[in-house]
Amino acid sequence: MLIAIDTADDPRLADYRDLTDVALRRVREPEGGLYIAESAKVIARALRAGHRPRSVLLQEKWLDEVRPLFAEHPETPIYVVSPQVAEVVTGYAVHRGALAAMHRPSVREVADVVADARLIVVLEDIVDHTNVGAVFRAAAGLGADAVLVTPRCADPLYRRSVRVSMGTVFQVPWTRLPAWDVAGPLLHDLGFHRAALALSDSAVALDDFAASRPERVALFLGAEGDGLSRRALAAADTVVTIPMAGGVDSLNVAAASAVAIWELRAR
Numbered sequence: 001m002l003i004a005i006d007t008a009d010d011p012r013l014a015d016y017r018d019l020t021d022v023a024l025r026r027v028r029e030p031e032g033g034l035y036i037a038e039s040a041k042v043i044a045r046a047l048r049a050g051h052r053p054r055s056v057l058l059q060e061k062w063l064d065e066v067r068p069l070f071a072e073h074p075e076t077p078i079y080v081v082s083p084q085v086a087e088v089v090t091g092y093a094v095h096r097g098a099l100a101a102m103h104r105p106s107v108r109e110v111a112d113v114v115a116d117a118r119l120i121v122v123l124e125d126i127v128d129h130t131n132v133g134a135v136f137r138a139a140a141g142l143g144a145d146a147v148l149v150t151p152r153c154a155d156p157l158y159r160r161s162v163r164v165s166m167g168t169v170f171q172v173p174w175t176r177l178p179a180w181d182v183a184g185p186l187l188h189d190l191g192f193h194r195a196a197l198a199l200s201d202s203a204v205a206l207d208d209f210a211a212s213r214p215e216r217v218a219l220f221l222g223a224e225g226d227g228l229s230r231r232a233l234a235a236a237d238t239v240v241t242i243p244m245a246g247g248v249d250s251l252n253v254a255a256a257s258a259v260a261i262w263e264l265r266a267r
Contacts, residue, residue, distance in 0.1 A: 001074065001077050002063075002067075003078065004079075004081075005079050006082070006085065007085065008089045012055070012077070013057065015054065015101040016036070016089050016099055016101065017089055017090070019036065019090045019091055019159060021091070025158065025159070029158065030104070030157075033104050034102065035104055035155075035157035035162065036100070036102070037100045038098075038099050038162065038163050039098065040065050040097050041166065042162055042167040043056075043066070043069055044069050044167075045168075045171065046102055046167065047070075047072075047073075048170070049171060051103065052102065053073055053100050053101070054101040056070065056098055056099070056100045057081060057100075057101075058079070058098035058099070059081060059082065059083055059094070062098050063078075063080065065097060066078075108175045109175070110186060110190070111190060113146050113174065114145070114146050114173075114190060114192075116145070117145035117146045117173075117216070118145060118215065118217070118266055119143065119145055119216075119217050119219065119264055119265065119266065120145055120146045120148060120217070120218050121135060121147045121148070121261065122147075122148045122149075122150070122183075123135060123148070123150065123153050123221055124150045124221065124222050124229060125222070125223050125229070126224075126253060127153070127154050128154065128223075129158045129160040129161040131154075131224070131252070131253050132149075132153065132154045133164030133165035133169065134165070134254035135147070135221065135253065135257045136174075137164065138254065138257045139172050140165075140168035140171055141168070142262050142265060143262075143265035143266060144172070144261045145173070147174040148175060148176070148183075149175075150180075151177070151179065156169045157169060180229075180231040184231075184234075184235030187235075191216050192217060193214035193215075193218070193238065194218045194220065194235060194238070195209065195217055195238050196220040196232060196236035196240065197242070197256060197260055198220075198222065198241065199227070199241060199249060200233075200239045200241065203239040203240060203241035204240050204241070205242075206242050206260060206263050207263060209264075217264055219261070219264065220232050220235075221256065221257055222253070
């Protein structure tokens with residue numbers, strides 16, 4: 001359903017307003033049951049995953065590329081605006097073709113998400129949306145079966161996370177964990193060997209751990225700088241480290257996730 005809008009203060013564009021205000025989006029999107037998908041490729045992946053669109057915002061030059069994606073959702077309003085209106089509404093120059101306000105899927109139970117998984121990634125309190133998106137992309141491309149995020153971890157469905165992941169947040173099963181006092185025993189009861197990727201004098205080298213890897217592994221990854229918390233380390237069965245060279249002691253969490261997932265992937 002095409003709707004031309006020529007003014008930035010139209011109330012129908014409220015879902016797209018002030019997208020650069022991170023604090024505002026954190027409140028509006030999760031509590032409002034929405035997230036924003038950006039670019040035709042990402043929107044297509046969201047739709048293939050079964051996510052339901054609420055509306056679309058695009059410029060006329062992108063109409064031929066984006067409109068066919070919504071053939072099965074003819075009731076979805078497609079707001080066609082000028083580049084100037086798009087920039088005023090969103091707070092930045094929209095270069096990626098289109099934005100879609102999508103309804104969030106229901107939060108899944110941990111046991112359901114990991115039911116058939118052999119390798120899962122657990123993200124503890126990673127607040128950088130770019131890193132979260134990059135880890136999801138590594139998980140999708142290198143063979144992790146699911147991602148679990150702690151209560152204070154950044155939202156995987158925040159616009160920047162979705163964009164950096166190239167929409168793989170829609171294909172990798174994920175959900176939120178409870179606090180560690182519940183999450184640690186839960187992962188154990190579900191049959192996972194809990195491996196914390198961290199620096200420690202007692203850590204096992206990643207390649208040695210992979211050589212005799214348990215059947216099911218939950219790989220814990222922590223935030224930049226502080227790394228995993230004491231609670232996360234206490235919940236782990238094994239501390240694992242990536243052997244480094246050149247006087248470097250660690251990698252960016254996204255790079256570390258890629259190395260570890262590749263080494264621990266199903267053979």
